[in-house]
Amino acid sequence: MLTVLSLLSLAGGTAQAQGKTELLVYSALEADQIKAYKTAFEQDNPSIELKFVRDSTGIITARLLAEKANPQADAVWGLAATSLMLLDKEGLLQPYAPKGLAQVRANMRDPQIHPTWVGMDLWSSAVCFNTVEADKRKLPKPVSWQDLTLPAYKGTITMPHPASSGTGFLMVSAWLQSMGEAKGWAFMDALHQNVGVYTHSGSKPCRQAGAGEFPVGLSFDYRANKTKKDGAPIDIIFPKEGLGWDVEATAIFKSSKKQDAAKALADWAVTRKANELYAANFAVLALPQVQERLEYVPADIEKLLVKNDFVWAANNRERILTEWARRYEAKAEPKR
Numbered sequence: 001m002l003t004v005l006s007l008l009s010l011a012g013g014t015a016q017a018q019g020k021t022e023l024l025v026y027s028a029l030e031a032d033q034i035k036a037y038k039t040a041f042e043q044d045n046p047s048i049e050l051k052f053v054r055d056s057t058g059i060i061t062a063r064l065l066a067e068k069a070n071p072q073a074d075a076v077w078g079l080a081a082t083s084l085m086l087l088d089k090e091g092l093l094q095p096y097a098p099k100g101l102a103q104v105r106a107n108m109r110d111p112q113i114h115p116t117w118v119g120m121d122l123w124s125s126a127v128c129f130n131t132v133e134a135d136k137r138k139l140p141k142p143v144s145w146q147d148l149t150l151p152a153y154k155g156t157i158t159m160p161h162p163a164s165s166g167t168g169f170l171m172v173s174a175w176l177q178s179m180g181e182a183k184g185w186a187f188m189d190a191l192h193q194n195v196g197v198y199t200h201s202g203s204k205p206c207r208q209a210g211a212g213e214f215p216v217g218l219s220f221d222y223r224a225n226k227t228k229k230d231g232a233p234i235d236i237i238f239p240k241e242g243l244g245w246d247v248e249a250t251a252i253f254k255s256s257k258k259q260d261a262a263k264a265l266a267d268w269a270v271t272r273k274a275n276e277l278y279a280a281n282f283a284v285l286a287l288p289q290v291q292e293r294l295e296y297v298p299a300d301i302e303k304l305l306v307k308n309d310f311v312w313a314a315n316n317r318e319r320i321l322t323e324w325a326r327r328y329e330a331k332a333e334p335k336r
Contacts, residue, residue, distance in 0.1 A: 029078035057166025085314035121282035128209035149190035167202025174244025242306035
């Protein structure tokens with residue numbers, strides 16, 4: 001059976017025949033974002049055709065690490081900064097300062113003069129709460145993470161698996177950092193009693209909440225905002241203790257034989273035009289002057305973000321995931 005990559009290599013014959021450079025991009029961008037981003041980039045760079053391999057953050061991260069002896073990707077566009085820090089630790093990323101780097105927020109890029117990753121936007125945790133289902137079950141509306149440990153919510157919560165989903169990992173990392181490890185694990189032990197399933201997608205819990213499969217879905221701001229805009233009967237809750245968050249970012253692989261094309265992508269990814277596209281999906285951007293208010297996301301969402309030590313999160317990722325799996329893996333949905 002043909003793999004995704006072999007299918008892409010076959011499709012690449014067309015691009016080569018047209019004299020275009022085909023750039024293989026790994027991404028955890030939402031599928032409903034990629035088309036607009038790809039179209040806009042290729043309009044401005046007609047000699048380059050982007051081919052995407054897309055999956056959830058944890059799955060893409062694991063794939064890139066598994067391929068480190070023989071990297072396939074030319075670039076990454078839309079992967080968690082904490083994941084890119086792991087790849088950088090393995091020596092896989094090419095330092096490059098894209099044009100326009102000076103405009104990028106200091107806390108949304110690798111601090112080196114020639115950074116190995118540069119941010120696009122920031123995504124944060126959010127809770128999707130189905131008001132119709134809650135009314136049927138007489139569930140109170142939560143306002144805090146701790147509320148979700150109350151017995152009333154038993155079996156009503158769905159949450160992303162942190163090994164598969166960047167959203168799941170940023171939640172777990174934030175709880176451990178903000179509460180302290182002992183209290184963080186104790187909180188997750190209590191939350192686990194109320195979880196029905198851990199999904200392998202950060203978007204899925206909000207979709208499940210929107211559809212009424214579970215009254216409560218732990219997800220992230222973009223998917224929550226879109227689900228509500230699409231008409232689902234949900235309230236979006238940003239728990240008062242603070243929100244976990246991470247940065248979607250771009251990077252180039254040292255092994256790529258298409259460095260000029262990869263640098264063109266890195267340059268374009270920090271342009272105003274690119275950030276205007278990101279602004280349709282996220283409230284906090286690498287270029288703050290381009291930010292727009294999302295309809296159902298608080299204008300002051302940056303004040304709700306917990307203090308986040310990216311280096312700690314990246315360095316402790318495997319330890320955290322191992323412990324999380326030991327405690328909670330029994331409720332994970334089957335892997336694809």
